[in-house]
């Protein structure tokens with residue numbers, strides 16, 4: 001059960017309709033990490049902040065991750081108004097979110113990102129979070145569906161996009177593609193990406209990641 005005291009309200013101005021709204025965030029001081037899955041999902045003793053990473057404007061329906069919310073360009077505003085706001089039934093995601101509401105917020109962000117032709121890495125991150133939320137909800141089929149969507153977008157990102165200025169580098173992304181492939185039971189694909197990861201000079205500079213890639217490679221070999 002989520003306690004109100006774990007959360008705080010943040011005021012946000014929507015870059016589309018310019019109205020202000022309130023959205024909840026988890027107090028970082030309240031975060032107690034229990035464990036981390038090999039694809040980087042953090043589990044906490046209480047509320048998981050990924051449930052609140054997407055801001056959704058209750059007035060116009062524009063949704064994006066917190067760190068991308070204001071990145072929208074002037075000439076893209078009409079795309080959101082025409083395709084989302086015009087058919088938006090006003091809903092407020094500013095309260096405590098259950099897993100279903102969190103999932104819905106990410107699906108709205110995925111739709112907005114598709115319309116705005118967001119980078120594959122960003123769309124992949126949204127799909128990965130959706131896979132994680134379904135894991136927390138213990139819905140295996142939907143988890144797998146979104147992990148595959150994430151993995152496929154990450155492969156495109158690895159091959160076609162610059163990762164500079166993002167939370168990813170070649171080492172971490174190739175590891176993650178390998179790990180997601182392992183979870184999808186795609187043995188050859190997983191081995192190939194773990195090998196890619198282990199052969200990068202940047203991976204050898206990162207002993208923790210290097211060890212994880214070796215360990216997960218070994219798990220795949222045993223599949």
Ligand SMILES: [Zn+2]
Nearest residue numbers: 014017057060
């Ligand atoms: Zn708005």
